[in-house]
Amino acid sequence: MTVADGIVETTPAGPRLRFERRLAHPVETVWAALTDPARLRDWWGDAELTPSPGSPFRLTWRNTDEDGRAAELVGTVTRAEAPHLLVLDALWGFSGDDAAGDGAAEPGMPTTLVWELVPDGDGTLLRFTNDIEMPEACLFTVAGWHLHLDALQALLAGGSVDIEHPEPVWEPIHAAYVARYGS
Numbered sequence: 001m002t003v004a005d006g007i008v009e010t011t012p013a014g015p016r017l018r019f020e021r022r023l024a025h026p027v028e029t030v031w032a033a034l035t036d037p038a039r040l041r042d043w044w045g046d047a048e049l050t051p052s053p054g055s056p057f058r059l060t061w062r063n064t065d066e067d068g069r070a071a072e073l074v075g076t077v078t079r080a081e082a083p084h085l086l087v088l089d090a091l092w093g094f095s096g097d098d099a100a101g102d103g104a105a106e107p108g109m110p111t112t113l114v115w116e117l118v119p120d121g122d123g124t125l126l127r128f129t130n131d132i133e134m135p136e137a138c139l140f141t142v143a144g145w146h147l148h149l150d151a152l153q154a155l156l157a158g159g160s161v162d163i164e165h166p167e168p169v170w171e172p173i174h175a176a177y178v179a180r181y182g183s
Contacts, residue, residue, distance in 0.1 A: 004176040006142040014133040017142045021126045021149055025156045027117045030124045031083030033152060034115055042160065043151035045070075051080040057088050060095060062164045069094040073111070086115040092132075109133055139181060143174035 007018040023030055033039045035051040045061040060072040075090025091108025109132065116127040128149065132141060147170050151161035161169060 002146075002172045002176040004142075004146070004173070004180040006146050006177070008138050008142055008177075008181055011131070013131060015131070015135050015138045017130040017132065017138070017145060019126070019128045019145060019149055021128075021153065022120055023124045023126055023153060023156060025123055027083050027119050027124045029156065030117050030126060030152075031086075033156060034086055034117075035080075035082075039155065043155045043163065044148050045072075045163070049077070051077060051082060051086060053077055053080055055080075057090060063166055065094070071095075073113075074108070078112075084117050086113075088113045109137075139174065139177045139183070143170060143177050146173045146177070 005019065005021075009016045009018060033043065035049060037047045037049055040047040040049065040059070041062070045059045047057075047059040049055070049057050049059070055077045056075075057077050058072065058074050061070045064070045071092065072095050073088070073090040073092055075088055077086070078089045079085055079087035089110070089112050092111045093108045111133075112129075112131040114127075114129045118125040118127065126149075128145070130141065130145060132138070147161070147166055148163070150169075150173075151163055154161050
């Protein structure tokens with residue numbers, strides 16, 4: 001049975017999704033998995049990322065919806081303090097929705113992602129938060145982050161999760177969040 005370990009909080013700006021995961025790997029190893037596009041591909045998606053403030057950021061999920069569109073983030077690295085803190089501000093939308101022709105996912109939902117890595121003995125305490133503006137997307141999104149954090153843990157341990165076809169893994173995770181928070 002899946003344990004819904006993500007926290008959904010209500011803030012004045014909208015929902016905040018929060019996770020804490022203990023990873024059995026040093027901070028530098030986890031930092032590399034968060035910032036190296038070749039490693040990001042295996043647990044999150046295809047990325048363009050340079051971990052320095054002001055750098056552009058783009059990530060496209062490797063799975064698609066029933067219309068063949070992939071979710072994507074287009075934004076900026078707002079803080080990067082290697083190997084402990086990465087903050088991304090972006091618009092969250094879908095591929096093929098670039099109506100303005102400016103490279104931004106349209107219609108874009110503003111989102112902030114914060115990855116904090118704290119040494120924890122021989123491992124790392126990963127603190128992750130995602131601020132979103134759409135309450136109706138909370139349970140879908142928190143289940144997705146749960147799946148991707150599981151995929152990160154699997155990657156670090158030498159395994160993998162099929163993020164191109166995540167439905168069989170995602171569905172019980174989503175059901176656990178619906179049971180915890182309601183629909």
